[in-house]
Amino acid sequence: MAKARDAAEKLSKKEYDEQVARIRAELVQLQVKLQESPFKIVLILAGVDGAGRGEAINTLMGWLDPRGVETISVHRTSDNERERPFMWRFWRDLPTKGRMGIFVDSWYTETLREEARSKKALAELDRELRRIRHFERVLSDNGTLVVKVWFHLSKAEQGRRLRVLTSNPDTAWRVTPERLRAHRIYPRLAKTAEHIIAETDRPGARWIRLEAMDPRNRNLTFAQTLLDQFHEHAKRTTARSLKPPQKPQRVIALHPAGRKRLLEMELDKKLSSQGYEAKREKWLGRLNGAIRKAAAAKRSVIFVFEGQDAAGKGGAIRRLSSAIDARDYRVVPIAKPTDEEKAHHYLWRFWRQIPRDGLVTIFDRSWYGRVLVERIEGFCHPNEWKRAYDEINDFEGQLVDHGTIVIKYWLQVSKDEQLVRFRSRENTPYKQHKINAEDWRNRAQWDAYNTAIGDMLALTDSTVAPWHLVAANNKRYARFDVLRHAAKQISAALAD
């Protein structure tokens, strides 16, 4: 943990006022520059109770132009939040590019409040810290400046402040039982904090320790820390900014085994019309039952539908969703990102759509666009799609850890069958909107896509969220296969 510069000395009112004028001018410049910068700032406050984070933040906010800054604090968690993975609320609150999010409460707040002593609690804590490290690396990889400030105060000074507050009837109400307790168990809390800080002090997300003894110096040093970090980050960012390549790169397989698995699929599996009718009702019923059971167990379900253009994703989704009460599911079609979405990490817009416990979300295309179309068309830097496999595995891991059942389908058609369907779309009035120049362009890249799909299958086929490959040359078969698999998969997940 780095130390903030000269935060321990006492500062006179006169010195303070002089410094404030300088700092305010620099903060304004920071904000102007930030608007032109391609990055976001995440500023995290944590520390010893009574060290004055609240005052420091009020002071800083007074110096900043409030446009472009957002403070995030947790009053009470909402059921919306509790019924989703822990990180959901923080993804939601991340600033967009050129903006600053000040986390008065953060992913550290709950963790720091507890004293982990049992072995089980310690294992749980380490798990949480891994998640946090990963999350902060995702942020920093994405170019976000993460500033984490630890407000330090000795036990003696903490006690002195509590006594001062208690002695004045106007302020005695501030001395709550929680604060007295925090004072009593200071050593234990300090030990947990030390551990947490050591485990999360990583390049790109360093902790900075701030001596909070003198309020004036604390406020100034806090602002100065933000300024220092900003300038350093701005320098680094200009030096190695990630621009997508000017033109698409050659697509070379990372994992030829995945491509092989794809190409070896038997695509022409068939189902007769009668066979389908008879079986469909049975499996629709089973799926309906399985989803009701999941809802009763407060488990949510996420379906991911990926596949080539015209592979039949829409039809399969419609059959699947006909088994679910209209109130219990949402279909989320993924198209080009909006401006707001582009100003966030690419996973942000998917985090937003995560269902509450007991509900179903069906993604018609998904986060896998990052390693498919974005990779092939060169919409992102190679480093970005290359680290996406890991980011996606972690994302899906968090969903599953929370209790969500994640089911992923890849619908594969042959190149010939796709051509037949493209032609049919062009010739049917109510299907013409489904075919455009982009589809033909993607088709021309058939082999490159096979490679990218293969890498995706190889690198994101996790045990908790495996891919199910669907032979989709025959629509009936594909729909039935999805239906049956979904019913079985959900039942199996519930039985675990």
Add this chain to the structure above:
Amino acid sequence: MAKARDAAEKLSKKEYDEQVARIRAELVQLQVKLQESPFKIVLILAGVDGAGRGEAINTLMGWLDPRGVETISVHRTSDNERERPFMWRFWRDLPTKGRMGIFVDSWYTETLREEARSKKALAELDRELRRIRHFERVLSDNGTLVVKVWFHLSKAEQGRRLRVLTSNPDTAWRVTPERLRAHRIYPRLAKTAEHIIAETDRPGARWIRLEAMDPRNRNLTFAQTLLDQFHEHAKRTTARSLKPPQKPQRVIALHPAGRKRLLEMELDKKLSSQGYEAKREKWLGRLNGAIRKAAAAKRSVIFVFEGQDAAGKGGAIRRLSSAIDARDYRVVPIAKPTDEEKAHHYLWRFWRQIPRDGLVTIFDRSWYGRVLVERIEGFCHPNEWKRAYDEINDFEGQLVDHGTIVIKYWLQVSKDEQLVRFRSRENTPYKQHKINAEDWRNRAQWDAYNTAIGDMLALTDSTVAPWHLVAANNKRYARFDVLRHAAKQISAALAD
């Protein structure tokens, strides 16, 4: 209530399939046209239990391109929703321009579920219906197509369907106690529904009754109703589309009394530095206490700060907020609307920012921009800002009804004092970002603004959310006046 066309007959499978092909083609065209249209569609489903709204919506969704459509349904209300005015959740879910929102559940769902029989319940119901009428008028005034479809089913047919479901072990689970009860009290529910429909069947938001006897015909007629309404609306909209005027209009007072009140203010009220120091601490403490009491009573507080450029809104907000725990308030600065905000009704972005119970939101500029800058600069059509007074009064009324304490400040400086501050901003490094060409342009319109401000004061100075005018030539006085007024006002509201 209009009747949907030929919905009562039975339809053979063959007839149905032919019609479906036609309807699907027309729906696709509707969606293409909608994307080019400047309006949004709100489609509301309501009706007798068992009439098949779920199936009808599933079928319609199967025919539509899912991009551009959102279905909204209420699974369980969340604490986020309960702790805000009833309409908050629906404002949040409104579609943007060119999109369609299908409300499987809507502002009618709860209302229709209850049987209002006591006098008090009836009075409450009428109050709700007034709100609904107003809300739908706001939508329709704004150019939104509101389609409300009532799925009708006779008591006999409802009973027959329940018996069919009960007799099959695979479907018996669908016959819940709630549904049996709904069947038992059919006449009472029908009577309430009749009343609700009659009271909310208004131009721009008509109910359409759909006979849901034959499922095929029901599905077709439902889609056809949407198509008919769309085409009618598209015709009307092109005929009388509201374009903002090409150049700013002359600003003529609607209520000269308001302007007079503004001009008669004594702006030079002063406070000495010592007087301020002494009093400030006292009133900060009182305000802190009042806000803690409000939080304990689960009352939220909304502050609105309006005033000329450089009137000192920022400084007043900082002093005020220093009395509040950083976790309990948010400052929302209002700048130019984003693209997403522009695609909604102008009140949408303020609804979004409404605090949960027990919290404080401070608006640095607000929804009053509609009747100030937007009126003067001609950013909206005169009809739009003229009806905004009424829309704003209703909005604030809903907040207050919910228990929110709404406090509005107008900070007024003299033209001379503004000039002094503009010059000072130009000459102080950390203030230069606060002054730009727009500020000088607004200043040139001083008189026009006085007229618009006067009208605003006259037309939105409601008893539940009155304006407090602050003489702001002296910053200390203005800050103190706000502080003291806020503390008193909150205490008074809590004592009510």
